[in-house]
Amino acid sequence: MNEEIFTSSLKNTAPPEGLSVILAALWWEKKGDWQKAHDLVEHENSAAGAWIHAYLHRVEGDTWNADYWYRHAGKVRPSVSTSEEWSQLVNNFLPR
Numbered sequence: 001m002n003e004e005i006f007t008s009s010l011k012n013t014a015p016p017e018g019l020s021v022i023l024a025a026l027w028w029e030k031k032g033d034w035q036k037a038h039d040l041v042e043h044e045n046s047a048a049g050a051w052i053h054a055y056l057h058r059v060e061g062d063t064w065n066a067d068y069w070y071r072h073a074g075k076v077r078p079s080v081s082t083s084e085e086w087s088q089l090v091n092n093f094l095p096r
Contacts, residue, residue: 048073051073054077058077
């Protein structure tokens with residue numbers, strides 16, 4: 001799967017089968033269900049989970065909380081738009 005296929009799946013009512021929790025969270029966020037995305041990664045105890053958690057709080061507008069989670073992920077808040085960050089995250093976590 002690539003970003004184009006992943007993005008085109010947003011026209012569906014559910015994410016593609018077999019997605020990781022990380023990609024499912026990104027899918028639900030882009031679909032407009034921030035809470036469902038957050039619920040998926042809230043207890044994901046990994047750097048990847050923290051990174052998505054940071055992104056979600058950035059989208060929410062909670063910069064302090066986002067920065068907290070970026071630190072846990074070993075990242076810094078990017079200077080790109082949240083749309084660009086979403087694309088970068090999808091491309092980072094899609095299987096190669």
